Amino acid sequence: MNTISTAMAPESATDETPYLGYGLGLRPEYYETILESTPDVDWFEIISENYMVDGGKPLYYLDRINERYPIVMHGVSLSIGGTDPLDQVYLRRLKALAKRVQPAWISDHLCWTGQGGHNMHDLLPLPYTDEAVRHVAARVRQVQDTLGRRILLENVSSYVNYSHSTMSEWAFLSAVVEEADCLVLLDINNIYVSAVNHRFAPQDYLDGAPLERVQQIHLAGHTDYGDFIIDTHDHPVPDPVWDLYTEALKRCGRVSTLIERDDRFPPFAELMEELQRARLLGGEALQAERCQV
Amino acid sequence: MPGLNELQVNFKRYLMTGYPAIAAHIASVGESQQKPRLAVYANAYRARLVEALAADYEALKAVLGDDSFIDLCHDYLDAHPSTGFSLRSFGQHLPDYLRRVHRRQPYLGELAEFEWLLTEAFDAPDAPVVGVEDVSRIPPGSWACLRMRLHPSVHRLRLNWNVVNIRQSAKDTAAIPAAERLPEPVACIIWRDGLTTQYRSLMPDEESALVAAEGGATFTELCEQLAAHDVPQDQVPLRAAGLLKTWLTSALISEVLL
Numbered sequence: 001m002n003t004i005s006t007a008m009a010p011e012s013a014t015d016e017t018p019y020l021g022y023g024l025g026l027r028p029e030y031y032e033t034i035l036e037s038t039p040d041v042d043w044f045e046i047i048s049e050n051y052m053v054d055g056g057k058p059l060y061y062l063d064r065i066n067e068r069y070p071i072v073m074h075g076v077s078l079s080i081g082g083t084d085p086l087d088q089v090y091l092r093r094l095k096a097l098a099k100r101v102q103p104a105w106i107s108d109h110l111c112w113t114g115q116g117g118h119n120m121h122d123l124l125p126l127p128y129t130d131e132a133v134r135h136v137a138a139r140v141r142q143v144q145d146t147l148g149r150r151i152l153l154e155n156v157s158s159y160v161n162y163s164h165s166t167m168s169e170w171a172f173l174s175a176v177v178e179e180a181d182c183l184v185l186l187d188i189n190n191i192y193v194s195a196v197n198h199r200f201a202p203q204d205y206l207d208g209a210p211l212e213r214v215q216q217i218h219l220a221g222h223t224d225y226g227d228f229i230i231d232t233h234d235h236p237v238p239d240p241v242w243d244l245y246t247e248a249l250k251r252c253g254r255v256s257t258l259i260e261r262d263d264r265f266p267p268f269a270e271l272m273e274e275l276q277r278a279r280l281l282g283g284e285a286l287q288a289e290r291c292q293v
Numbered sequence: 294m295p296g297l298n299e300l301q302v303n304f305k306r307y308l309m310t311g312y313p314a315i316a317a318h319i320a321s322v323g324e325s326q327q328k329p330r331l332a333v334y335a336n337a338y339r340a341r342l343v344e345a346l347a348a349d350y351e352a353l354k355a356v357l358g359d360d361s362f363i364d365l366c367h368d369y370l371d372a373h374p375s376t377g378f379s380l381r382s383f384g385q386h387l388p389d390y391l392r393r394v395h396r397r398q399p400y401l402g403e404l405a406e407f408e409w410l411l412t413e414a415f416d417a418p419d420a421p422v423v424g425v426e427d428v429s430r431i432p433p434g435s436w437a438c439l440r441m442r443l444h445p446s447v448h449r450l451r452l453n454w455n456v457v458n459i460r461q462s463a464k465d466t467a468a469i470p471a472a473e474r475l476p477e478p479v480a481c482i483i484w485r486d487g488l489t490t491q492y493r494s495l496m497p498d499e500e501s502a503l504v505a506a507e508g509g510a511t512f513t514e515l516c517e518q519l520a521a522h523d524v525p526q527d528q529v530p531l532r533a534a535g536l537l538k539t540w541l542t543s544a545l546i547s548e549v550l551l
């Protein structure tokens with residue numbers, strides 16, 4: 001299990017950026033299966049907000065599973081690109097949860113989620129402008145100061161582009177993470193979804209993305225609506241996303257990889273099969289890298 | 294060119310009301326239409342919040358039927374947009390909202406309150422539980438001034454309608470009984486025993502005793518409450534001890550103070 005992954009971790013992994021191997025999103029549907037069968041998953045990712053509760057089942061299972069597996073915290077409400085002040089109550093709870101969980105790292109999304117005190121509970125797109133770069137980077141630094149650690153920002157899927165954007169999404173991502181000095185959670189499915197929706201070549205994204213800062217990869221499925229596709233996380237990872245993952249691995253070397261599933265939950269064994277596929281691709285990528293050396 | 298804040302104000306306004314000013318700032322993608330692209334966000338916004346309410350108010354949804362439930366959710370969303378960082382708290386105002394806008398169907402608000410308190414008990418703070426053995430070690434002389442603290446998951450409510458049956462039928466996906474007013478209001482508690490959310494009705498004397506215990510009454514004062522309920526004087530200590538034992542075995546008591 002995780003002992004193997006740690007033993008095979010590339011030398012570049014440090015305490016701040018450990019290599020965890022292949023993980024799954026922790027969802028209540030699988031709590032019992034995980035505790036009963038201790039599946040061969042290297043680590044789990046939680047949705048932080050779901051555990052910002054006072055007690056009961058969520059924290060009970062979190063603690064039990066955390067005794068057996070490394071855990072990473074993934075948030076959806078930071079609203080790092082929002083124009084409301086950062087929610088200090090939220091940050092305090094995030095920090096308290098991190099104290100309990102001792103996660104390998106903490107991530108959220110490069111987006112905004114609310115305005116004027118209202119939470120839209122969605123990952124809304126930012127314009128790719130210098131103003132937005134400066135705004136987001138300053139807030140990332142504030143968050144990192146509060147948490148006492150660097151965070152990972154994830155690229156989101158988007159369905160619209162603003163006409164006043166002055167750069168590509170990947171240039172925007174690069175500029176933000178450079179200026180903020182934070183890390184990246186690269187969602188391969190989101191790159192694919194946005195590439196189809198905005199008619200760019202996903203390889204261009206990989207060529208322009210700040211790959212040296214990628215600490216984690218997300219893989220997921222989506223739903224095709226013909227003219228555009230929506231990031232629904234309710235299907236297995238489709239072939240074009242696997243292909244793009246392979247491309248990403250060629251460029252990044254091996255990266256801690258997670259399969260996200262948020263709806264139409266299949267039997268756990270099916271997720272394990274997908275995880276196995278990711279493992280094989282990761283192994284091949286590492287092999288190819290060794291051959292080059 | 295709109296500033297970041299102006300852009301977000303317009304985008305939010307579009308999501309909440311459909312007001313289309315944001316469309317002026319959306320670039321077109323080849324032949325693809327802007328409108329359906331923007332609508333992805335508007336639809337997702339509503340759908341996600343409806344989904345959250347459906348998870349918290351399963352029985353209410355079963356009673357109203359899908360279409361009316363969705364209409365209710367949309368009205369509620371307009372009246373009480375989410376302000377918390379988590380969806381967990383979004384549905385908190387629905388019972389009161391129903392009481393205000395569906396006055397002619399008061400059982401809807403009551404059903405919603407019952408369901409909401411179940412979700413409150415589900416993830417209420419963890420706390421120690423005092424067992425029968427712990428209390429049996431207390432010397433008889435100390436009983437008179439014994440006080441107790443209830444588990445933080447305990448909620449009390451009074452029901453005027455058959456909402457417990459309605460909810461149970463919805464949960465069992467059985468036919469939902471018609472709403473009926475109960476002959477007498479019934480007191481009820483909702484709490485969490487270990488990881489399991491529980492509820493049960495209370496006899497009137499138990500309700501008074503529990504209210505007293507909640508308010509910090511001593512065991513003696515609790516007995517006085519029972520006596521006021523026509524429990525024969527010689528039966529009061531037995532009834533009080535019986536209730537205490539029930540509370541202890543069902544994880545209602547978190548602390549006993551002497």
Ligand SMILES: [Fe+2]
Nearest residue numbers: 154187218260
């Ligand atoms: Fe993702």
